[in-house]
Amino acid sequence: MSAEKANVKKNKAFTMSSLMRNQIFIPIAALLLLLLFNLIADPGFFKITLGYNSAGNPVLSGYLMTVLDNGSELAILAIGMTLVTAASGGQDISVGAAIAIAGSTLLRALCGTNTRPEVLRMPVICAFLISCLVAMAFGAFNGLLVSIFKIQPMIATLILYTAGRSIAAWINNNELPIISDPKFAYYGGFIPGIPIPTPFFIMAACVIVTMLVLKFTNLGLYTQAVGINESSSRLNGLNPVFIKWLTFVILGLCVAVAALIKVSRLSSINYSVIAKDIEMDAILAVALGGNALSGGKFNMVASIIGAFVIQLLTTTLFKFNVPSDALPAYKAIVVIMLVVFSAPIVRSKLAEISKKMKNPTVKEVA
């Protein structure tokens, strides 16, 4: 037992510095810190109870479940945002508006012109595919502006950011359809008999698909190469224009999935509020993951963990009864701390200090 412990300790010392240098260290450290804070402040944070919802189905509830549930959309968006950031060196700020469009399309496809339908016009899956196509088309539009017209991503997506929510309202003639079919609420809630929220499963599926795509295609290599050096990439036979465009289309797909969850949660839509400011959280997730917002190398897992760090932070603040108006201010303070801590200059200084503390004689020897 003790030998094993010593072994673990040795291993730990050996890998600690390499772990520190690993990109994934930052979001995981942030995650653990927040959890630790909650543990000390109120261990009740970790309590998960099995209850029954109004329909009589078993449901797990607790703050951790809230984090997993509500963080799902953000994690899905972080996937697309990471790719866009890597290839184009910029960010898409129209994500929230695009969710409004995709959600509105979904409702329009399901309800037609009747805002209180008794029966849905088509299976949800068909409506979802339509909204995917629409969201990808808008992603393609953004991608076109960025890749072919070489407009800075933030400026290019500012167009859709501004216009998106009115387009979304226009799709449903400014009406607010409400779906009464309880099955539609499964996607953002619970499937009867399964006590874990469905968004978590959707998110997990997206993450698995992304990991498989990154493993079995060259998407990762190509986007990074294009993001780092477009000219070299072209001379190595890549098509930088297409690759940048492709990342925006992929983000469009992520938007459609997030929109399905968001709309399903309400069984309705509010054009001006749905997914408001989610683009900033998605960008933040990428940054918290230690990915350079100027593009190039990326770490997908780090971005996804980053998304859950943000959700954990939001939920923690809610738990401590921070009024929702004041929430952004508190969030900003924590984010500043995280970002400063993860800045390369601070990290290298910290590494230096820890090295000095470990073996103070090293300077004299060298």
Place this chain on the structure above:
Amino acid sequence: MGNQALLSLKGIYKGFPGVKALQNVDFQLQSGEIHALMGENGAGKSTLIKVLTGVYTKDEGEIFLEGQEVSIRSPQDAQHLGISTVYQEITLCPNLSVAENMYIGRSDDMLQNWKKMNEGATKMLESLDIPAKATQQLGSCSIAVQQMVAIARAVDMDCKVLILDEPTSSLDDQEVQKLFKLMKELRGRGVGIIFVTHFLDQVYEVCDKITVLRDGKLVGEYEIKELPRLQLVSKMLGKELDDLSDIKSSDASGETAKQGEVLFEAEGLSSTEGIKPFDFYIRKGEVNGFTGLLGSGRSECVRAIFGADRVVSGSMKKNGKTIKINKPIDAMKNGIGYLPEDRKIDGIIGDLSVRENIILALQVMKGFFKPFTKAQANAFADEYIKTLSIKTASADTPIKSLSGGNQQKCILARWLLTHPDYLILDEPTRGIDVGTKVDIQKLVLKLASEGMSVTFISSETDEMLRTCSRMIVMRDRKVVGELTGEDLTQNKIMSTIAGGEAKS
């Protein structure tokens, strides 16, 4: 010399994780001398310069300036002490005017007297005979003039020590001459100049002394007259050199290649970069080259062949079959590889690892849905790291942290890995050390003897004479001649480049 050294470094040590970049290096510079700092890539030249300019802090050792010990912790410190550096890459702001560039970051006042600044700049430019106007935007000047402006800035700051780090690598001969004139002028004023370059000719043209470094250690300091070229090279390499000029003797295949079948030919090729339509062919196992002054269109010709620039006219044939090359991937699929002229801009993917950089081209050819496994990629990378003896900590090291010559070897590995039957090398030896240069030339001849066709472009004519069996001469973006066999001499090339219509 009775008087004290202007700058003197004693026992400098500098280490990086895993590397001892400098070990007990001494260096002395007198005022009014041009002192060459020579060594292979990785010998520690850049590290020494960076220690001197405060980019790195030394681990150990002392620096004396005019007899006083000084500590240099930042580039600002160095500047205040009168140590200025002009780097290979222009580090000024191209979107500002010449005068602004000369005065930027030097005033402590809140307000800037623009008129005075422009007047001061004009005076300085005139006194150094630099052909630029103070109000001109820097970006509109040629690279040489930009470099001179950078020097003028240094001079205007009353620098005592001027460090020129590879200033000539992107200049043509005339521009180099202008720069040398400026350097000699400054020497007359008592400035001590440290000159880092890979061009041996240039060292012997302007320098007074040479300090040679090898593997982070001082080899010695020599008066230029006491160190003939061959000895300099052998000191840099640390071994007696089998005469550089001998390497072609192993090239018996050069003759047989003449009878070989035509592998690739182009007719009336021209691109958007403004080269006049040209015809071109290369035989199997042949090494040929484009020569001409900088800007004569030699790079543009090969870029057109590879599809790097948009081709506007002409046709291409490979092995007798008509092929179409619109973009680089078309050329790659037809077995053509291209090592671009500018390694930093067009070659390396800086943040990616050595391994990823090596496999990139083959990976792209293999396709989006068929990534190599990590084991395969590692095997490829390790194979070429070994065969080309690339000096890197591991295959995972980002390529940008390698020295120039090793970066170039990685790019070379990238193309060799695709097993092309026609390889275009545009300035493969620029900015890299003598040892690697010889390695690359030998490699080219070896590849040719194995049946690969190679087009080799270099600014150094003697390099091309050593490797090419046929040279295509360019002037003003036009092919003006072709030389083979007996005609392959320095003189003949020069006279062809100059041509009948030469003005100067």
